[in-house]
Amino acid sequence: MNNFFPIQRFDHLEFYVGNARQAALFYSQAFGFTNTAYRGLETGERKTADYVMEQGEIRFVFSSGLSPNHPICKSALQHGDGIAVIALEVPNAVSAYRQSIARGAVGAIPPTEEQDEYGIIRYAAIHIYGDILLKFVERSNYTGVFAPGFQPRYSAQRNRVGLTNIDHVVANVELGAMERWAKFFADTMGFELLVHFDDKTISTEYSALMSKVMQDSTGKIKLPINEPAQGKRKSQIQEYLEYNHGPGIQHIACATSNIIETVSQLRASGVEFLNIPPTYYENLEKRVGKIEEPIDQLAELGILVDRDRNGYLLQIFTQPVEDRPTLFFEVIERHGCQGFGEGNFKALFEAIEREQARRGNL
Secondary structure, X not given: OOOOOOOOEEEEEEEEOOOHHHHHHXXXXXXXXXXXXXXXXXXXXXXXXXXXXXXXOEEEEEEEEOOOOOHHHHHHHHHOOEEEEEEEEOOOHHHHXXXXXXXXXXXXXXXXXXXXXXXXXXXXXXXXXXOOEXXXXXXXXXXXXXXXXXXXXXXXXXXXXXXXXXXXXXXXXXXXXXXXXXXXXXXXXXXXXXXXXXXXXXXXXXXXXXXXXEEOXXXXXXXXXXXXXXXXXXXXXXXXXXXXXXXXXXEEEEEEOOHHHHHHHHHHOOOOEOOOOHHHHOOHHHHHOOOOOOHHHHHHHOOEEEEEOOEEEEEEEEOOOOOOOOOEEEEEEEEEOOOOOHHHHHHHHHHHHHHHHHHOOO
């Protein structure tokens, strides 16, 4: 593993949205996040409104522009609500930026320092696929709630659903671009290829995709990259690219230590998931081996199971959380397994294709 580019964790994911106040409420009510910090007109910020939402180690920031010509507004108009920034916490933001630039990255935000009574925060950003920015955040000398300019929010409502951390963040890129971006992460940040899925592994009668999973030296940061493959009909990746108007983040996988409890709460709060046919659960333990969870409960909730030589995992995928068929979420519980549910690809793809057909996009 290459250790020249230390990364401590996912710092946050920033969403550019049309209405940050409503998005924050949705993620609070539906996904159990707590609003911990805010920046907007009331705090003296004149250009954006930003809501920091947290659960476990997961931090989302929902940002809206306050004028039609603001870049956030333009992004939301083009791509719809979605993730615009992947922020990684690093020991030294200036060094991370300079190293990545020296190795071929294109700068987006030069090293910047902000300060208030709680200390100093440093950050910088580079361009990656589509219009996404990869941001390096150094917060070891900062004790404030999120960043200078933000005020703490103490929400009385803490309806957490048990999401603990970001497991991986998946991007969709155009045909022929997957290899280039995999090489980009390897060259600029020392990422390595964890696994490669070709169009024979991830395919149905109608469509296929290819995927490479890139991870950092610690294994904490996993960034799978998908591209469409030739098929009889339009793949889910191509549908995403058309409605997102270019490459972007397809889904976020959030970990939990009790997927049955988490999914039960999410369903009760209105989150919709892909429908899995009952036949998937016939002879399940013959296919994947002995598991601890009751199969009837998994079947009732639509949770999928897969196994590798290290153990098993449980996973489930939401419907798109926007009107455009773009961003969705995965909930995952790992019991030793470090895979991505390869054994479920066919069942998952068929479920997605049924939804594509309902939308008239297959």
